[in-house]
Amino acid sequence: MKSTILDGKITSGKIKSEIQVSIQKRVQEGYLAPCLATILVGDDPASHTYVNMKIKACESTGMKSKKISLPADTTTSQLLETIEKLNHDNTVQGILLQHPSPPQIDERLAFDTILPSKDVDGVTTFNFGRLAMNSDTFFPCTPYGIVLLLQEYGIDLTGKDVVVVGRSPILGKPMASMLTNLDATVTLCHSRTKNLPDIIKRGDIVIGAVGKPEFIKGDWIKEGAIVVDAGYNPGNVGDIELGVAGPKSSFYTPVPGGVGPMTIAVLLLQTLYSWEGRFSPPLKAEK
Ligand code: NAP
Numbered sequence: 018m019k020s021t022i023l024d025g026k027i028t029s030g031k032i033k034s035e036i037q038v039s040i041q042k043r044v045q046e047g048y049l050a051p052c053l054a055t056i057l058v059g060d061d062p063a064s065h066t067y068v069n070m071k072i073k074a075c076e077s078t079g080m081k082s083k084k085i086s087l088p089a090d091t092t093t094s095q096l097l098e099t100i101e102k103l104n105h106d107n108t109v110q111g112i113l114l115q116h117p118s119p120p121q122i123d124e125r126l127a128f129d130t131i132l133p134s135k136d137v138d139g140v141t142t143f144n145f146g147r148l149a150m151n152s153d154t155f156f157p158c159t160p161y162g163i164v165l166l167l168q169e170y171g172i173d174l175t176g177k178d179v180v181v182v183g184r185s186p187i188l189g190k191p192m193a194s195m196l197t198n199l200d201a202t203v204t205l206c207h208s209r210t211k212n213l214p215d216i217i218k219r220g221d222i223v224i225g226a227v228g229k230p231e232f233i234k235g236d237w238i239k240e241g242a243i244v245v246d247a248g249y250n251p252g253n254v255g256d257i258e259l260g261v262a263g264p265k266s267s268f269y270t271p272v273p274g275g276v277g278p279m280t281i282a283v284l285l286l287q288t289l290y291s292w293e294g295r296f297s298p299p300l301k302a303e304k
Pocket of ligand 1: 187188225228247248
């Protein structure tokens with residue numbers, strides 16, 4: 018079977034070019050460029066790298082960024098104060114609090130302090146509720162990136178059996194809701210799921226979001242299935258055994274170059290929408 022790569026680099030590049038054109042046009046009309054504020058608490062090296070990648074991506078589209086680095090011993094109330102300031106700053110259209118925060122921080126409270134209209138990373142309970150209702154909202158960036166990538170390759174989700182492995186609030190859980198809104202039939206698996214290989218074998222589409230290198234074995238994947246690996250582990254390895262799963266799939270996302278670049282493009286896209294005074298549109302199933 019010929020399998021097609023779902024190329025997140027090319028697709029995210031297209032999205033970023035469109036963002037750049039939209040910004041240029043409005044800046045020429047006299048508007049200030051949009052600005053994404055990033056907050057990083059502590060000095061986790063991986064988090065630093067992720068924030069710097071996001072800032073670099075902003076610059077590549079003509080977007081501004083404001084980097085706020087707080088010490089590792091920041092208290093929840095100090096963090097909330099920082100977020101409130103950004104909520105009231107009219108030069109900032111998007112706020113991203115880099116996950117994970119140090120253990121003393123009430124991260125859920127911090128996320129929910131972000132104004133929903135500036136929640137371009139899609140982390141607030143408010144926007145999750147709007148997502149569940151299939152209203153316009155800001156989606157968590159990784160699952161929205163996956164949806165846009167599947168749509169770019171003309172993959173119709175209607176009636177497809179999709180198996181999502183992982184139920185985190187930023188990835189697996191919203192992914193399952195979004196796919197349900199797109200008329201897929203979703204099975205959401207987690208660490209207590211029984212007979213995982215058998216469930217995965219039934220999937221027309223399998224989405225790995227577990228956080229364990231190559232946890233999902235290639236021989237669990239049905240011939241011709243669509244394989245989406247959201248995982249990113251040290252050594253450029255995903256959560257799916259892509260060496261075996263890729264060639265037997267009809268489409269698959271490589272690691273790196275699949276889901277990762279889409280996540281960043283969506284962050285910028287939603288910052289653009291915020292600047293334009295709107296949310297991302299509701300998801301529409303093919304009719
Ligand atoms: P997470 O919060 O640690 O969640 C992991 C999920 O996997 C949990 O729901 C957990 O189930 C489930 N799980 C763990 N062991 C399992 C098992 N043996 N069988 C079935 N399910 C199991 O991770 P996350 O933040 O969602 O991230 C998942 C992966 O995506 C990671 O590799 C991460 O690096 C990657 N990621 C990539 C991007 C990107 O931009 N590309 C963005 C975010 C995350 P329980 O709920 O039962 O514990």
